[in-house]
Amino acid sequence: MRKYNFSAGPSTLPVSVLEALQKDLVEYQGMGLSLIEASHRSPEYDAVHSTTLALVKELLQVPDTHEVLLLQGGATLQFGMIPLNFMGQGGSCDAVMSGSWAKKAIADSAKVGTVNKVFDGKDSSYTTLPDNVTTTAGAAYLHITSNETIEGVQWKNFPDTGDVPLIADASSDIMSRPLPIAKFGMIYAGAQKNLGPAGVTLVIIRKDLLERCPDSLPAYLNYKTHADKDSLYNTPPVFAIWAMGEVLKWIKSNGGLDGVQKLNEQKAQLVYDTIAAHGDFYRCPVDPEVRSTMNVVFRLPTEELEKQFIAAAKDKGMIGLKGHRSVGGCRASLYNAMPLEGAQALADFMTEFAKAHG
């Protein structure tokens, strides 16, 4: 029986996408071989590649000012590529220190130059985000994390940063809602939450920023290399891009980003409401204004009860509810592909468990 998979990433995918990939895995559409064996210069792969890029542009309404790239190495490689491309040795940038993923991005920027933390969530244990931020003169960019997967905080409105390019790691909430792409200098995401399986990284970058990428960088590390070759400078991760294309088709057929956003809000509301209804048993530490629709973090009265909760949920076919090891507690990740029934089953179980143990 299929489990409800609340893992933070890699995470649940639409069953229809898995079935489509399975069907064609040995022989792709009558071509006499698998797509993963085909040359990345073949017409069959080319169609998959350009369809995937076109769907990103269509669903996110990417304006002509921006380029869409498909890279490898996850958001983690982007943490390094961003300062190498835009800050330059000894330069400076601004960053919002909002949680565990912001911390990693900041650490890499700090290898290259000076990072001004224009907000630090430390005092609130990373349970909130700033209303607005003020950029620093000379900052090469302002980096934010649109959704902190581990702490469960999510930007609802994005700051205006004037001439300072706004760069966002959107790994854990890309394609979960419409986004004002024009506000961003760059937005990027590892695939393994809402886009598909792990192995491809989406980068949306404002074209004028490509002119800032220094020629002194090795080829792969320069965004211009990939933009100039339509993300085919070197062999792309064919399977991951094929799967991402199938996921994007599924999003489109489910009402696009407005459709998935509505459903994501419904699912998150179910779980947050259950937490509130049993406020003496469950507790969500996050500022209600910035609670994530993707990753609902919550605590039970004791760590012992948390262990029991996670184990009992697993017995009922609900997995991946353990909070990240760095913060403990529980976490339910409710990405696009988690059906409403999954969120409902979790809410029902939470109610039942609170009544039995509260």
Added chain:
Amino acid sequence: MRKYNFSAGPSTLPVSVLEALQKDLVEYQGMGLSLIEASHRSPEYDAVHSTTLALVKELLQVPDTHEVLLLQGGATLQFGMIPLNFMGQGGSCDAVMSGSWAKKAIADSAKVGTVNKVFDGKDSSYTTLPDNVTTTAGAAYLHITSNETIEGVQWKNFPDTGDVPLIADASSDIMSRPLPIAKFGMIYAGAQKNLGPAGVTLVIIRKDLLERCPDSLPAYLNYKTHADKDSLYNTPPVFAIWAMGEVLKWIKSNGGLDGVQKLNEQKAQLVYDTIAAHGDFYRCPVDPEVRSTMNVVFRLPTEELEKQFIAAAKDKGMIGLKGHRSVGGCRASLYNAMPLEGAQALADFMTEFAKAHG
């Protein structure tokens, strides 16, 4: 009907591997979800990850002095990581300029420091390799390309480089034959020829070299990051590693590297012998001493005949025979997963075509 796929990469895979992946793609071994949806910290993925690493070590007899890493970004990202990790700004390295892939590796090293070309195949149009090479005092490493996919030259014996670490791009012939791993400081390969589908990069690195990786590098770009975390510092490309593990099991069940080497030599011999038997029609420009068992390049009397040959082969279910656009001509890639029957079918067709058009 399944085609014989002579593409240079991505390239043909064992059908049994494709079938194994297909079988478990929607639900992996009864776990109630696909492996590509599972957390990379799950016991199920962990077993796949460690099995794949263990099979690399077993098949290539990797000594304890060396570490095995699974990265992303292809050999292309390695071209940049190598100088950043080992040369340092303003340092120098040695390199053998043997063809198109060596050229790309050299270009990236030259972004970081000085490259001494200890051999340049330019005068022979990259149809041969040096018998031996002399390293330069102060060189951080010597870089070679164990097989040039485009020009079809392959190192048969590797040079002794003393204290200068030998680094080899083995993308197009890794796992096609036993390798004296102890001779190498580092050996690396994109997966999409002999290891599996595109999306994962194998790196085998001598442990003492990890101490040279500078702390000033962003996390992903530092080999030490990955070595310290068993290639799980960030989310790995799960599907590509799973597939690579299945390919390695298939190699093991086919007699290991001795077994595939024997078969690879047989296949290549069939095609090279056919070229020699029709020496007035086909011509292989490569020095017989260093002809590749993986990529057999050959010319026909005219470009028009080459076009006809490629089209007629395609009609007979043999695809991917066009030479790289940078050099023209024909090329048959005969990686591990190309069955002997495929090489025989090609040889038979070449004979037939020569008789009809010679």
